[in-house]
Amino acid sequence: MASFHLIRYAGVNAMRYMAFDRPLLRRTAGLQFWRLLGTGRGRSMSLGADLRRWALFAVWDGEPALEEFLARSPVAARWEEAEESWHVRLVPLGSRGRWGGRDPFAAGIPVSKPRTGPVAVLTRASIRPSRLVAFYRSVPDVDRELRREDGCLASIGVGEWPLARQATFSLWDGDPAIARFAYRTGAHRTVIGRVRTERWYAEELFARFIPYASRGTWDGHDPLRARRTE
Template sequence: MRQAAFDRPVLRAVDGLRFWRLLGTGRGASMTLGADLRRWALFAVWRHPDDLDAFLRRSPIAARWRDEAVELWQVRLAPLSSRGRWGGVDPFAGAVPPAVPEGEEPEGPVAVLTRATIRLTRLAAFYRAVPEVDRTLHAQEGRLASVGIGEWPVARQATFSLWRDGAAATAFAYRTAAHADVIRRVRARDWYAEELFARFVPFGSEGTWDGRDPLR
């Protein structure tokens, strides 16, 4: 927790790091109130893969992860599609997505990031809806792994998930009753002050997440 504060000025000075967020994680598969204080994440957008390689070789932050973490997993992601803002910024502006025929889902695994700033007047309604979505997500066919993440406790929340393919991710988002109902209420009652939804093609994963690499 100390390093979550001390690493920020170091990250601000990293060459080629265009956008980043240090994130805590929840105990559930999606956005839950419980926190796992031992597990942390870095979401980062890089100017070029060489900048990431240099960070992993030279940064004291990356060295500490390797030396001190009980478990470490990382994955490189190519943005496939995105909409919305994160802190008023489009993190993927200018990114060239992998070629996928129009109207078709990408073959192979996809990663999904959903992130929102929840309006204070909608917090209670939001968290009442979370347990059923979390249970559905745990049981969803095609889910490889998922975790709730957040910048701030309670109000700035996100979910990162990995799926067998794009069709599985779409089936959960729009065809499961619990999640589809939440989407409807989010739109009808204006739960979010800001939101971001992005899909990625994952590549180059290494390490383990809960004892395994979910992409292997």
């Protein structure tokens, strides 16, 4: 199983916290794969950075490993004192591509039919230096389309390295909404075509998850709460 944690700190010490957290995460039992991620100001990958808000994406041996981390890690203890935090547990549905040369979700079981319940999507890309200008020129149009997409419950651009290693984490009404945005909206469809023909990415990954057991708030509310009460 996996988890995603979005943390907004009250002051300017967030970058210092990230430096302290890395050695602690390396020593965390049951943590198979993790990335500390900065966040952007747009809903997709963007040049703007929010230096007070950071994220952790993690893959665990199982629920007990995550529970132990939340109960005992000083990293998780600091989250409880943050200005705002949102946490969600994730069941991998399937993935394609690599992150740092590996597929962290290889054990996920793909489903054979589109899912109509909420779906979380992680997209990640290592952008070739020669394609950075073309990539970032395409971002504003995609951001505008994403803001108009009713099927997108929430989305944020994140990154592990400024400019060249970017990702997005997003929540959707279901697989039909994901497909509608990916292949039927003009700007995003155009970007997908250029990514392939112009080889923008040196490495990329696309993964889908069932999101469950969310808590906290993301920009003032839990984007999954309304879905749970329908």
